[in-house]
Amino acid sequence: MKAEEFDSERDLVLEREIDVPVGKVWAAWTEPKHLLKWFVPSPWSLADCEVDLRPGGIFRTVMRSPEGEEFPSNGCYLEVIPNQSLVFTDALEPGFRPGLEPFMTARLTLKATKNGTLYRAVAMHSGPENAKKHADMGFADGWGKALDQLIELMS
Numbered sequence: 001m002k003a004e005e006f007d008s009e010r011d012l013v014l015e016r017e018i019d020v021p022v023g024k025v026w027a028a029w030t031e032p033k034h035l036l037k038w039f040v041p042s043p044w045s046l047a048d049c050e051v052d053l054r055p056g057g058i059f060r061t062v063m064r065s066p067e068g069e070e071f072p073s074n075g076c077y078l079e080v081i082p083n084q085s086l087v088f089t090d091a092l093e094p095g096f097r098p099g100l101e102p103f104m105t106a107r108l109t110l111k112a113t114k115n116g117t118l119y120r121a122v123a124m125h126s127g128p129e130n131a132k133k134h135a136d137m138g139f140a141d142g143w144g145k146a147l148d149q150l151i152e153l154m155s
Helices: 022-030 032-038 128-136 139-154
Strands: 011-018 045-051 058-064 070-081 085-089 105-112 117-124
Touching: 011 128, 011 139, 022 032, 022 085, 022 105, 022 117, 022 139, 032 045, 032 139, 117 139, 128 139
Parallel strands: none
Antiparallel strands: 011 117, 045 058, 058 070, 070 085, 085 105, 105 117
16 A cells, blocks of 8 residues: 555554564464464454455454454455455455445555564545544554464464
């Protein structure tokens, strides 16, 4: 994503250089056996996920609250460039069919650095109100904690 494409009113971003090689970060994001262990911030968990890693392929998750309530999310991949870029959305379901309750599109970009990976995750929303809702839900803390879990798992 080019800097000029970032919309500060509708987008939220988490960017850090992490001490994990790009290939391991990619595996953490694309293999269900890894996603199940880190994708949501503890004490929440990922009860289930399904990955069909291709444009139009399914990206489905089921988040579970500490109380056991489950929150399914169905979406699809828009872009898959191994070890570089992963874009998915809940605005579309598998096969690019329109989703029922779109909330965001996420763009993950990875760039190898001397010590690991420059990790950039952008959550793009339809308007400022959804971006604010996501920020108020704890985007920065939640996505940051999940990234810390990814680092711990893949180090």
